[in-house]
Amino acid sequence: MALSRLASSSSSGSNLLKPLTSALSFTPSLRRPISSAADDSTTLTIETSIPFTSHRCDVPSRTVETTPKELMTFFRDMALMRRMEIAADSLYKAKLIRGFCHLYDGQEAVAIGMEAAITKKDCIITAYRDHCTFLGRGGTLLQIFSELMGRQGGCSKGKGGSMHFYKKDAGFYGGHGIVGAQVPLGCGLAFGQKYSKDETVTFALYGDGAANQGQLFEALNISALWDLPAILVCENNHYGMGTAEWRAAKSPSYYKRGDYVPGLKVDGMDVFAVKQACKFAKEHALKNGPIILEMDTYRYHGHSMSDPGSTYRTRDEISGVRQERDPIERIRKLIFAHDLATEKELKDIEKEVRKEVDEAIAKAKESPMPEPSELFTNIYVKGYAAESFGADRKEVRTVLP
Amino acid sequence: MGLRRFGRLVKWVGGNGRRPFSTSSSSSSSCDEMMVQQIASGKSLNLYSAINQALHIALETDPRTYVFGEDVSFGGVFRCTTGLADQFGKQRVFNTPLCEQGIVGFGIGLAAMGNRAVAEIQFADYIFPAFDQIVNEAAKFRYRSGNQFNCGGLTIRSPYGAVGHGGHYHSQSPEAFFCHAPGIKVVIPRSPRQAKGLLLSCIRDPNPVVFFEPKWLYRLSVEEVPEHDYMLPLSEAEIIQEGNDITLVGWGAQLSIMEQACKDAEKDGISCELIDLRTLLPWDKETVEASVRKTGRLLISHEAPVTGGFGAEISASIVERCFLRLEAPVARVCGLDTPFPLVFEPFYMPNKNKILDAIKSTVNY
Numbered sequence: 001m002a003l004s005r006l007a008s009s010s011s012s013g014s015n016l017l018k019p020l021t022s023a024l025s026f027t028p029s030l031r032r033p034i035s036s037a038a039d040d041s042t043t044l045t046i047e048t049s050i051p052f053t054s055h056r057c058d059v060p061s062r063t064v065e066t067t068p069k070e071l072m073t074f075f076r077d078m079a080l081m082r083r084m085e086i087a088a089d090s091l092y093k094a095k096l097i098r099g100f101c102h103l104y105d106g107q108e109a110v111a112i113g114m115e116a117a118i119t120k121k122d123c124i125i126t127a128y129r130d131h132c133t134f135l136g137r138g139g140t141l142l143q144i145f146s147e148l149m150g151r152q153g154g155c156s157k158g159k160g161g162s163m164h165f166y167k168k169d170a171g172f173y174g175g176h177g178i179v180g181a182q183v184p185l186g187c188g189l190a191f192g193q194k195y196s197k198d199e200t201v202t203f204a205l206y207g208d209g210a211a212n213q214g215q216l217f218e219a220l221n222i223s224a225l226w227d228l229p230a231i232l233v234c235e236n237n238h239y240g241m242g243t244a245e246w247r248a249a250k251s252p253s254y255y256k257r258g259d260y261v262p263g264l265k266v267d268g269m270d271v272f273a274v275k276q277a278c279k280f281a282k283e284h285a286l287k288n289g290p291i292i293l294e295m296d297t298y299r300y301h302g303h304s305m306s307d308p309g310s311t312y313r314t315r316d317e318i319s320g321v322r323q324e325r326d327p328i329e330r331i332r333k334l335i336f337a338h339d340l341a342t343e344k345e346l347k348d349i350e351k352e353v354r355k356e357v358d359e360a361i362a363k364a365k366e367s368p369m370p371e372p373s374e375l376f377t378n379i380y381v382k383g384y385a386a387e388s389f390g391a392d393r394k395e396v397r398t399v400l401p
Numbered sequence: 402m403g404l405r406r407f408g409r410l411v412k413w414v415g416g417n418g419r420r421p422f423s424t425s426s427s428s429s430s431s432c433d434e435m436m437v438q439q440i441a442s443g444k445s446l447n448l449y450s451a452i453n454q455a456l457h458i459a460l461e462t463d464p465r466t467y468v469f470g471e472d473v474s475f476g477g478v479f480r481c482t483t484g485l486a487d488q489f490g491k492q493r494v495f496n497t498p499l500c501e502q503g504i505v506g507f508g509i510g511l512a513a514m515g516n517r518a519v520a521e522i523q524f525a526d527y528i529f530p531a532f533d534q535i536v537n538e539a540a541k542f543r544y545r546s547g548n549q550f551n552c553g554g555l556t557i558r559s560p561y562g563a564v565g566h567g568g569h570y571h572s573q574s575p576e577a578f579f580c581h582a583p584g585i586k587v588v589i590p591r592s593p594r595q596a597k598g599l600l601l602s603c604i605r606d607p608n609p610v611v612f613f614e615p616k617w618l619y620r621l622s623v624e625e626v627p628e629h630d631y632m633l634p635l636s637e638a639e640i641i642q643e644g645n646d647i648t649l650v651g652w653g654a655q656l657s658i659m660e661q662a663c664k665d666a667e668k669d670g671i672s673c674e675l676i677d678l679r680t681l682l683p684w685d686k687e688t689v690e691a692s693v694r695k696t697g698r699l700l701i702s703h704e705a706p707v708t709g710g711f712g713a714e715i716s717a718s719i720v721e722r723c724f725l726r727l728e729a730p731v732a733r734v735c736g737l738d739t740p741f742p743l744v745f746e747p748f749y750m751p752n753k754n755k756i757l758d759a760i761k762s763t764v765n766y
Contacts, residue, residue: 098566099743150744161568161743177570178527179499212498213530240499241523242472248498312475375737375745 016238016298016321042068044338048273049330055255057262057291060280064272068340070116074271075331075346078108080353081132082328084141085301087357088131088148088162092305096365097148099161104132106300109327110235111136113274114203118282121198125173125186126205128163129235129299133205137170141360146367153367159374171200180206180213183232187223190230190290201229201285203278209240211254220258220290227289231281232258234292235268237299242312255294262288268295269325298325443627449619451593451626452481452558455600456519458630460489463517465554466604468494470504470521478523479560479619505531505557509539509609512554517604525561525613526570532578539609540584553607558600560616561589562654562704563750567616568743574705574736576652579611580682580714586610586635587681589653592618594626598633599679606635615654622657638685640692644674646764647698650689650715652678655702655751662756671764681711689715690722697728698763702751707735729766732759 048062085105091097104111107129114124115136126133131144139155147154148162155165156175164175173189176182186204193200210216211234223230234254238245245252255263262284266277274295281291298321302309309318322329335341446454459466468485474496476483486494497504501522508520522528528535535557543551563572579587586608590596596614603610615622641656642663651659656677663673674692678684693699699719701712716731734751742749 099568100571158744159742163568163570178530181530209499212500212503214500214502215530240471241478242475243496243498247496306478369744372745372748375739375742375748379739 016317016325044068044071046272046334048276049267049270050273052273052277053255053265055253055258055263055265055292056260057264057284060264060276062276064276066272068338071331071335071338071340074112074116075328075335076349076353077112077136078271078328078331079350080141080356081105081108081111081135083350083353083357084135084144085131087145087361089301089305091145091148091361097162098150099163100128101148101162101305102129102303103301103305104129104299106321106326107235107237107268107295107297108132109271109274109330110205110233110268110295110297112327113271114233114278116271116275117278118201118203120170121200122282123171123173123186123189123193123200123202124205125182125189125202126175127179127182127207127210128175128177129207130163130165130175134165134167134172134175137167137172139165139167139170139172141357142363142367145361145364149364149367150369151364151367152370153364157374158367158370159378180210180216182206183210183213183216184219184222186232187219187228187230190223190228190285191226194227194229199286201231201282203231203233205233205235207240208234208236208238208245208252208254209243209248211236211257212240212248220261220292223290224258224261229285230290231278231285232261232290232292234294235297236294237297239299239303239312241303242307244312253294255292258290258292261290261292263292263294265294265296268297269321269327270330271327443625443629445623446593446626447620447623448590448593448596448614449479449481451597452600452614453483453485454626454628455597455604456482456485457488459517459519459601459604460485460493462630463605465515466493466517466519467511468519468521469497469508470558471499471523472496473521477521479616481558481614481619482521501527501529501531502534505534505555506538508555508557509534509542509552512552512609513542513550515554517554517556518552519556519558519604522557522559524571524616525559525575526573528557528559528575531557535579535585535609535611536582540582542584542609544584551607552609555609556600556603556606557609557611559611559613560619561613562615562617563741563746564617565746566743567741567746569741572741572746574613574653574703576611576613576681576703577705577709577711577714580711583682584609585682587613588635588679589613589615589681590679591615591653591656591677592622593624595633595677595679597626598631599635601630602632602635605632610635613653617654618657633679636680636683636685638679638688639677640674640688641677642673642675644672644696646672646696647700647760648674648676648689648692648696649700649702649756649760650676650678650712651702652681653704655704658751658753659702659756661753662760665753665757666760669761671760673760678715684715686718686722689719693719693723694726697726698732698766699727700732700734700756700759700763702734702756704736704751706738707733708738710735729763732763734759 044066046064052059082105085103092101111132143155150158163177166174183204183206186202190202240248255265267273277293284291473482474486504520508518511518539552562574590599603612649659701715712733734756737749
């Protein structure tokens with residue numbers, strides 16, 4: 001097919017691969033045997049995979065400090081996200097998840113790195129690829145699988161489904177189904193934060209596909225005009241549904257597309273680069289207003305469950321990214337390089353995670369479906385519920401047979 | 402899906418498949434003149450293949466036809482545009498960025514230059530960013546320029562309606578919003594044969610058209626579809642089953658549900674007349690009126706929420722025209738006044754039993 005030829009010969013296609021080995025550049029003096037029970041206070045200095053590229057702003061340092069504990073946590077959290085998405089894939093295929101479902105595997109470093117740099121008082125708003133962002137905000141596996149299967153125990157009481165996860169107590173504003181529509185909302189959140197002077201920021205996430213929507217530029221202008229503490233995060237996974245970025249965007253340098261808004265290009269497959277960039281962006285946004293972070297990342301699955309993900313890109317490209325840039329493998333290598341754990345210990349963590357996911361699914365299956373009357377709630381505030389007229393045109397039913 | 406097919410098949414005999422469209426102001430009458438009735442048989446096709454065939458013919462018969470939208474050059478998410486880019490080239494069949502407002506605005510401009518622009522909005526739920534372009538630009542272009550300009554060559558295709566598990570943003574039926582915008586036509590087919598003929602009419606119609614395709618039927622609905630180039634008239638409802646006791650009006654995927662209800666009602670001795678409205682704007686009041694004058698009762702059914710749905714417009718018009726002939730209040734069996742639900746879809750939908758209940762209570766009023 002002409003398409004796959006084009007995809008593999010395109011310049012952006014080859015740019016997707018960057019050597020993972022650069023992740024292993026660390027300060028040699030720190031290379032000493034550390035047992036897996038390493039002292040938490042030990043500081044490791046790590047360099048991000050590649051330098052940041054900036055547009056109208058300073059470049060953050062490539063050197064990041066971390067601890068053995070943080071490295072191990074990153075590994076576990078990302079492995080959990082990966083396993084969760086694979087399980088969601090199976091549940092969808094078993095028809096236990098209905099509706100539309102978009103998986104995040106491959107992009108985990110963005111969710112994890114972002115959370116590591118900010119607090120739960122900062123807000124996050126994203127599109128429909130929201131499972132892992134929700135987990136990162138402190139949501140539980142049980143809430144996730146219950147929501148996916150439309151059960152009462154879900155984070156949106158089973159009324160939202162895959163695309164509509166929310167967690168108010170952790171500043172997670174969802175979970176939005178229309179491409180690009182969440183970004184102007186993010187500006188509104190940021191205005192609220194600025195007005196109340198609580199020194200927090202909003203991260204509004206969108207994809208490279210959404211970057212071509214008009215309302216994104218409206219949001220950019222508004223947030224720059226009023227110096228809002230808004231961080232627009234473009235998760236560039238290089239395909240807007242089935243269309244490669246170079247087919248849809250005249251300038252695929254999404255970090256520059258804010259023109260008058262500063263931007264930073266980040267390796268979104270390197271959790272430390274993401275963390276460093278988000279920390280930098282938060283400081284910047286509080287002082288100077290909006291900034292764009294372009295996270296160069298990759299989704300292993302297709303756009304949604306009905307997209308096999310292999311018609312518009314080559315299998316070689318996918319396996320190449322898995323081998324060269326996988327965010328979990330990068331951390332695994334770092335752990336080995338610092339002698340923080342053995343191969344077996346990491347395998348054990350992955351087994352644990354698998355068990356945790358399986359248990360959550362089993363529990364979620366026990367959660368009952370919502371009451372039929374829930375169909376009519378939450379449309380308006382209480383007292384203004386929707387009415388449903390029966391066939392006799394007289395009876396108002398709120399519970400249908 | 403067992404849609405009964407009492408419909409006339411109409412073949413257009415215009416020869417080269419072109420009609421002047423930028424100057425003509427009324428389409429349905431000229432449409433009829435150029436069409437003759439002909440019974441023909443063809444291959445068994447499902448709905449998306451019939452759409453594909455129509456687009457194929459449209460591109461082949463008029464070099465000024467263009468097909469574009471999100472992912473269409475790969476065949477589109479529902480495979481409606483499969484193979485078109487290969488055959489007609491990427492200059493005429495192409496992908497757009499994800500920007501619905503831009504897609505429709507672009508289509509209006511392309512059509513204003515005398516082309517036939519067939520734009521696809523991937524789901525009807527995503528049409529709202531383009532709402533401004535459709536309602537303020539496309540619908541009023543001819544009127545406000547005193548007929549100097551128009552975008553009559555524009556056809557916006559979009560899959561609408563429930564699909565069993567689509568959830569909030571892949572299931573909505575937004576047709577009523579567009580029926581409030583004089584200047585555009587709104588067309589919804591019920592089956593593959595209808596889809597092919599109506600889509601070709603829409604593409605060649607000298608007015609901008611919003612063409613909603615019932616996505617539930619893309620694969621489910623299969624029938625014989627003539628292979629040749631034919632068109633079905635717009636703004637002409639079709640009586641697909643004659644009856645005496647009650648008139649049922651619907652469109653799109655809902656007709657197959659209504660037909661099942663008709664069959665069940667027949668067991669109780671109720672004879673239903675089933676009408677496919679086909680074009681919602683401008684709609685065929687005469688056919689519906691004549692039917693209601695005969696039966697004295699009317700039931701309308703659609704998937705969109707009942708309040709402000711197009712059923713309300715039909716109901717009001719028929720009450721105006723046939724008040725003294727009506728023997729019962731007009732019944733509407735529609736979607737509930739809730740957002741389109743995920744797990745509650747079976748409750749929300751105007752299913753066969755709800756329609757059957759309403760038929761009985763209307764007949765026994």
